[in-house]
Amino acid sequence: MKAIALDSYGSPDALRVADLAEPKVAPGEVLVRVRAAGVNPVDWKLAAGGLDPVMETRFPLIPGWDVAGVVEANGLDACEFTPGDEVYGYIRKDWAQNGGYAEQVSASVRMLAKKPAALDWNQTAGVPLAGLTALQSLRRVGVGAGDTVLIHAAAGGVGSFGVQIAVAAGARVIGTASERNHAFLRDLGAEPVTYGDGLVDRVRALAPDGVDAVLDFVGGGVAEVSVPLLKRAPQGARSARLASIADGDVLGLGGHHVWVRPDAEGLTELAGLADAGKLTVHVDHALPLESAAEAWRLSQEGRTRGKIVLTV
Incomplete structure (x- = not known):
């Protein structure tokens, strides 16, 4: 072959x-x-x-x-x-x-x-890999209906799945991305914000009370920067509703370092979302x-x- x-x-x-x-x-x-x-x-x-x-x-x-x-x-x-x-x-x-x-x-x-x-x-x-990574990360931090979740690198392979799965679950999504991808994120159901200095203030403007969960799909220290945005996490307190696939230091922040696992049931769930028109x-x-x-x-x-x- x-x-x-x-x-x-x-x-x-x-x-x-x-x-x-x-x-x-x-x-x-x-x-x-x-x-x-x-x-x-x-x-x-x-x-x-x-x-x-x-x-x-x-x-x-x-x-x-x-x-x-x-x-x-x-x-x-x-x-x-x-x-x-x-x-x-x-x-x-x-x-x-x-x-x-x-x-x-x-x-x-x-x-x-x-x-x-x-x-x-x-x-x-x-x-498969990107969709399951997003699905398992969302499960790890317990994202569900009524939650506000911040997703970093929301326009990328994993992030774009994370946005759609969270929206399908009834969550509100704020997603970081470059300016050129903001329209793409809006089409997926997210509220886009730009990367870089002032990120915390930009997210606070959209969610004054903070966010329920943070998913880091890019690394580079964004998990640590996001900790003050988590509800019930004043002054960097640890939170189990923080996960990263790219930064092992998240463990020191009380979060989860996710390494995707093969999962036929998860693939079936993702296929169901696609066939229901909730995931593209x-x-x-x-x-x-x-x-x-x-x-x-x-x-x-x-x-x-x-x-x-x-x-x-």
Whole structure:
């Protein structure tokens, strides 16, 4: 099968088009013919060795943890799906090697759900990691109806899902973004504010009594800056309604450091929101599989609105 691979840790330039063996399908897994694969910052961070302290990586490495495709075959005792089923998933295994930047991939049924009918293949491939990250972060801080939540990097891949999921839950969302993304955030249901100096005052102008929860999807110290905005958190008191996916120092503030987990039930929930018209996916770039290096360079620039995907 055709795949994108690396032979050692490296930059986007180290990616190569490879002809590799069809993946083995273990018990409890299915073989998926990939139609599109999502691109996430963790892909190129893993390839650069950034996850080496916490995760084993084996070479040749096929990157990619987000896929959308069609079931081709079942492994032993994998009765949840049948050949021909359209599925999608966040397919992170215990070590990194056989990812989704390929024509075929094997994946546990615990990591897959039926594809949302309302989304095309490219949109669907953009959902799993980012959508589950947003969903699990919102759950961790208990966002629900009537809450006011501040979401940092609200126009990005994770943030745009966080906005929509929170709005669907009945929450009010204030989202940080650059000026060029403010109209985009309003369309998603958020009230936009700009980054930078004066952020606390700008949020206070919208929410004089503070916010119920804060989600940091960008890092760079915004979690700490946001602590005074949390209700019942005077002078930096600790709050369990603070979460970050990008700043481990949030633990010292009494918050949560979220690392997304594969979750078939969560994917089913996200598909339901999409099919109900409450969640959509903005695909900023859809590139052919062979252009994976270009996709990584676009991701590294940090100016993507929504998602980048590879078509297979």
